[in-house]
Amino acid sequence: MTNSMSNTEFVTNLVENQYKVLKTEVLDQYQIAFEVKKEDVHSILSLLKTSGWIQLSYLSAVDWIKDNEFEVVYIVFNWDKAVHIQIRTRLDRESASINSVLPIYPGCKYYEREAHEFFGIKFPGNPDYEKQLILENWDDIPPLRKDFDPRQYSDKKFSHMEYKNDFVNKDGKVSKQEAREKRFSDADKLRTGGKK
């Protein structure tokens, strides 16, 4: 716990000496992130586990829809050295699949199920990963993908309250508010040369 800066250096040396790391980010004295290739993930994780990073704190994914990629993130922790390590790797969005880390970290079982449920990433090697965990009778694309719009889904399926109260007082005049809002939206359209 003392001499924390050397801990991150230790990790950096440990990983970078053996594997090709695409990017290393030292976030602070307790955290370090590596971007690695998909093939290296498992060996790096087992290396880390044998070096004391025995706890899988978190596993999830990020949807980089513009790059058409998913980024899977593994966060492991070592209680003696007090460094959280993020291992990040990118997967192709269309056929996202990465082998389960169940043999290395048994605790990943439900995280992987959840990641599959919410992103649609496949985890071969995890026996139940295709079972629904949180959702029930889900009938749309995995909800944490960026192209899923929960509002649309909500509007489609669940009605909203429409209040019957009448607070508006217009005195039969032309609504200035509407005019204002129209101008606002018109102006917004101008941005892209909406005049055409």
Added chain:
Amino acid sequence: MKEMKLFLGPQHPGMSGNASVHMYVDGDIIKRSYLLPGMLHRGFEKGMERHLWVNNISLIPRVCVVEPDTNEMAFAMAVEMIAKLEVPERAHYIRMIILEFARLSIHLMSYGGLGGPTGLYTLMYHAHTDRNTILNIFEKITGHRVYHQYIVPGGVRKDLPVGIEKDMHSFLDDLESRYEEYRDLGINNLSIQARIRDTIMLPKEVVWELGVTGIGMRSAVNKPYDLRKVKPYARYDQIEFDVPVSDYSDAYARVDCKLQEVLQSISIIRQCLIKMPKGDVRVPISKGQAMRWTVPKGYAYACVESSRGEFGYFMVSDGGTHPYRVGVRGASYPQGLLGVEKYLPGTRLDDASLWIDTMGVCSPEIDR
């Protein structure tokens, strides 16, 4: 006898929270079991992506209902980590006070909750009455009894109100003076000991395998693995406190650690009140009005020690006005899902709700 299917929850007095434990029992012995989460799924991680940075402070406390402050703290820390914000010194101390009060409140609640599965309702009544006092103190500080929305990225929302120290001290003194009474009613009581001794074990070897943290881990491995010590956040490095540990991981050890932590929390709050400097309590995330606050690009994983273990927020920002991705590591995720599946079988039917209670399984943070 044939195996029988039984539910524990979602609507069940022994279930703390809206989740369901499905069990196959043979007589009274649980043969197989698993947790059915998702009853409280609200799409938080999606919702956070769709809210502004500032709006998120109204969303995050709701991730875990009983302990909103750790959520706020972890979120705030993650944002501060990406945006490289320097939080004012006073805010650090106020945050610690709030966090420790939250710890007190949830420990009282879960200790009182011990009264539910064991039928010792008097304990529940007493503990909740004291918790109510904490809630009132919270209300005075933050404006709401439960959803405080007080710890925000960059500090806290308001300074402590005048004269609140008196309320705090009187409550802490009162609680400390009745600490032995509490022990006598609860875990020193033989009828309770019969329920929690030597049962619902979580052996040392499997703690790592599951990823269980917090009291569940410390009561097994006998080492002070507390994030407040291991990687101090706020100003925990300037406060003296002990981390209660144990090497025998039965339910008794967990409850015992919890109660000892109550004393530690009391002492931490007292130290904070003494050490707290004067000054500002908040810096904005960035310039401009709140709806146009931006956070630079970056990744961060920030975690705090909640009453159930490591509570973490994984955050990705793309430099915009909204978070790009926020992931929540619920502190009770491992013991709630994998723990119930792997280590509840073999115990008795009666122990299921005690497992849920002493492990502190909080279903909203599992479902999110």
Added chain:
Amino acid sequence: MNKQYSIFTSWRHFKHLFKKPKTIPFTSIFTKKNMNYLNNNSIIRSKKKVEMSNPRTAGDNQRGFHTNDWEVCIGCGTCEEICPTEAITMVERLDIKDEEGKLQQRPTIDYGRCCFCALCVDICTSDSLKMSKEYIYSHEDPNAFELMPEALWQGHAVEEGWVKDKASNLLDLERVHMEHESPDERKSSFIEIVRGYSKEYAKLEAARCVECGICTGSCPVQMHIPAYIKAIFEDDIEGGLRQIYETNPLPGVCGRVCTHNCESACAIAVKGEAIAIRWLKRYIIDSAPNDMYEKILMEPVSEVVDARVAVVGSGPAGLGAAYYLRVMGYEVDVYEEKPLTGGVMRYGIPAYRLPDSAINKDIDFIEKIGVKMIVNTRVGKDITMDKLEKDYDAVFLGTGFFKPRSLGIPGGDHKDVIGAMTFLPQVRDYERGVLKLEDIDVAKSIVVIGGGDVAFDVARSATRLQMLKYGKSDVKLTSLENEDQLPSSDDELFEGSEEGIELFCGNGPQEVMIKNNKVTGLRLWKCLCIFNETGSFNPEYDKECEQIIEGQQIYIAIGQSPDYEYIPESLQGKLQFSRGKIKAGEFGQVEYTPWLFVG
């Protein structure tokens, strides 16, 4: 550890049998109505009336139900914007008085959505929205949960709960610092004072805007202010430029010298410093590259209408008209008597506020879209009105006010009593190098009469000339209005005094002191009030309080009147004038002369 446990440990709690319970009495839980219900509910009807029953008073920071003071609220709708649950809707209330800087709308809150986060309170621009300590409300009808917060909650006054304070404030009340030339430096030259925002600073300043749109209503040309500020924030210069050009063809000029009424209407200005709207506009113009301009400007001119329009005068009005007519497809010719187009922009406003480069940029682009500029041509002298009528389908008069109003006091017709519009063009000409310093007759000490922007222009220009000529300045400014009522903008006042202009505000000039046919000073009387009860101009003076200020020259900047000499008499007979302006219909069309339009 010594573990003490037995069957009997818990027996110590039997003591609570003889202690007072911790329960809160009904009368501090229930409201009076509910307490009455409880009282009538027991089997034995109790006749006792409930006297007092109040739920526990919440803490000072309680985030209870909202209250909103309608008098203070400006209807900006910021609360609606920030609400994380979309619970707040602004509702139009035309029964509220229509005031400058306020919108006729007030928030309603849907308590079926509200999450009591108090963000709306923290961001309220006028501090009118507050949260009370009331937290009890239940109803069987879900419709009853949409409420319109007023100063009273459910018809009675309540205590304030959560209110905004310095720490919880979510607005940015301080302007991003704009770099100015230092007073000493700028005093002795005509370089532009305001340096303009860098990209980074402009974004920060734009981030302060809450997009309420109150400013739009106060802008003479109704620019899409919030929209282009948002564009700056999102780093979309092109979009912002488009939004600006939709309403304003001379943004480069306006970005420097418009009267920025918007900034006084700004919602942020209620509690803090207004957004620097004008400078942000200027930022867009300055940072947009030329090719972007062309692209945007050429877009709208699509079809050509076979009609020609003559525009008389190339001031802001004339150029504006020319631009829009051209955009509509007309062929436009602009007539200008002076050698350079721009009118008041070119000849009135001093260069430290509006450098030529900015004017050129604007006018060049107007020319680029096909507007023809015909300079050095005075209508009425070089070309007749009749000819214009014959050659063009329509004529637009956009001539400005260049003729000084006379002072009307003894000595006011002395040659050293100079009108602003005589002086200022000289200054501009000097800046352009047309005139030499020696050609301009600036005395060593000067008195300026007037409190408007023009007066300051005069005074500050004179300061600069004095500095250049004599190395020191001595300019005094006197006006009827008091210092805090001066019609000029605040920065003028601030910067003017920074540059060493002495102010004699609240005084009315009575006599120009002349000695040996030379102006020596001005006699002032204290001005008591400027307008009489009916509101017309009729100043009253306190004769006792007399003051004489010295000066060798007196500049008059108390307003200008138009010069309609160019209009032939035949036509003048048909026109009607009111307060110096030609009377016209709704769209600027002059009665009886359908081909003639005025600005």
Added chain:
Amino acid sequence: MVDMLLMILAGVGVALFGFVLQTSIAGVNRKIVGRIQKRYGPKWYQEFLDIFKLLSKRSVTHGWIFDFGVIMALGGIIGTAMFMPITSSLMAFPGYDNFFIFVYLIAVGMLGMAMSASGSGNPLASIGVMRALTTMLAYEVPFMIVVLTIIKLTGTSSLSELGILQQAGGDFNWFVIALPLGGIVAVISLMGMLGKKPFVTYIAPAEIASGPMVEYGGKQLGMLFIMHEITVFIEVSLFVHLFLGGAENILFFIIKYFAVYTALNIMSSVYGRLKIDQVVLFFYKWPLILAVTQAFIAIYLGWVI
């Protein structure tokens, strides 16, 4: 014939008295327990409100066994209560107040309830019934040994006679004092009988959602509540008559009854619930040893205080 009718009427009167007494005392006890929990507790007549409320509700049936079992349980218990002497001389069926009648008749009610609960088809109910029967087996054995010791010592098994015998010995010549170990066993067993913590494994809301009652609602639940109250009346009265010297008059009976019930309630309010295996183990350990010791001491050594 008329005698018989009158006796039955009187018997029903006793049952009704028992119901009203027990329900009121239960209400008062809720307030007392509330005090230990630092609160005031409900109105003293809350139990009545609850029961009448339940009777006023509509209910769902799960087949005829379910319904019939409830009626059988209630009928059986009312039948049992009819034989209960109130004081040593006041009873509906003089001479029929033999201890074994109660032991036998009370089983009818229990059986009805067990039948009905199993008829509901809910697994929790069957677990609850199973646990109830197991608990019964556990507490009955030591209790029976103590009672048999008394019967052996006195030579009678009639409750009223036992009461009179105790009263004849002078003030406080009660079996609870005379046979102290047996008294302790009887108190512990009574706690088991009444379903007080720590022996209340078969209700256990947190584990098996109130066990046998899980499927009851409305009228059936109301009847079960009435049955429960009368059962408690029978069990506490048994204790009063067997161990507390019966009662010379109604006032004494009510006082003794109240004291016993309240003491048990207060005690149980600071205990948690044991597991079913622990309950059985407990009863077969300490109370059984104590009861046997007591029997040995009292019968073979003749040491009676």
Added chain:
Amino acid sequence: MLSTKFSPMSKEEVDRKWWEIGDFFRRNSLWMLMYCTGCCAIELPPAMTSAYDMERLGMGPMATPRQADVLLVTGYLSLKTLRRLIYTYEQMSEPKYVVGFGSCTINGGIYHDSHAVINQLNKYVPVDVFVAGCMPNTESVMNGFIDLMDLIKNKKANGWKDYHERNDWYKANQKAALGEVKIHDEFHE
């Protein structure tokens, strides 16, 4: 004497009288079923325990739906919960009442645009009283209960009758949101 004074009450009147008597008992002994559907449940323990001592009103928690009179829907309802809530509601014995807690049950609250949470509770089960707040303080909860009692007294708490009368409407709404009310998993085959 009796025969002259006693004018036989019509059947409706007798029914009404009985109902009123029943109502008295019902409103003074409301047994709650806490279905902790959401956050608002966290303010119930203080209400039930010593600080506020709800038992004074005759209210208490009950273990199973069959025994309970009033269903407390404490906050937002995810779809998964709603399925089970409908099960639960239909199991309760009549007359039964529903109290909706907090913003979420009225119009979706903070989760109004979530993909997993319904917005209006009263489209799926009839609700008698809504309590405002997010979450409602204990005092609001207690006052809400009194409001419910008042409604029962005035015979306005008729949600359960409505559920019979407009059963088709409720069922249609449930179907629209849930697709299928029936639960499919290992335990409900």
